[in-house]
Amino acid sequence: MGNQDLEKGFQEILDGNKNWMEFVANDTTGRFEQLAKGQNPEVLWIGCADSRVPANELTGKKPGQVFVHRNIANLCVHSDMSMLSVLDYAVNVLKVKHIILAGHYACGGVAAAISSKQHGIIDNWLCHIKDVYRLHQKELDAIQDQESKTDRLVELNVKEQVFNLCTTSIVQSAWKNGQDLAIHGMVINIGTGELIDLNLTQANNENLDKVFQYQ
Secondary structure (H helix, E strand, O other): OOHHHHHHHHHHHHHHHHHHHHHHHHOOOOHHHHHOOOOOOOEEEEEEOOOOOOHHHHHOOOOOOEEEEEEOOOOOOOOOHHHHHHHHHHHHHOOOOEEEEEEEOOOHHHHHHOOOOOOOOHHHHHHHHHHHHHHOHHHHHOOOOHHHHHHHHHHHHHHHHHHHHHOOHHHHHHHHOOOOOEEEEEEEEOOOOEEEEOOOOEOOOOOOOHHHOOO
């Protein structure tokens, strides 16, 4: 890519912003003036960094209604201070009522995790997905079709990340204090745009083993 292509790509970003500014200026609802004063979202979205899965569009929400954290393969790692900081702010300051943990079929991160190839520094991040594979290896090894195996691992990864969220001190403290907070595990079909509920919703720690339950 030459300098002209780089300049053209950047100019498209600036032009896009001008179009957005014009839209905001012509809006008569007053919502953007209100948003400039603060936010009050009821939803925290934890999803993949993939460019095809934008949270607001998938949920039909407007700016200011969804607080978002995204990373490769929508992981919730207990030592990830970025995720924990977002989670803490969303739960304890914004008082969100719903956390959506959203994976998506045909996830490149999940596919990379179960390949035998090295991809660079990201391999260390993908080890967390390999751990999910290890937990469900018997089921996954029985699936011969690679695409079907990847998509099933996508679903199982969502399940494990919901569990990881539930076991954080942040979520457990909110439940202990009687805060209304539900965690939902979902997966996106990019081809249809459907957001599929995997029936993993948790609103308290009663279903966790005692070793994970804070008193």
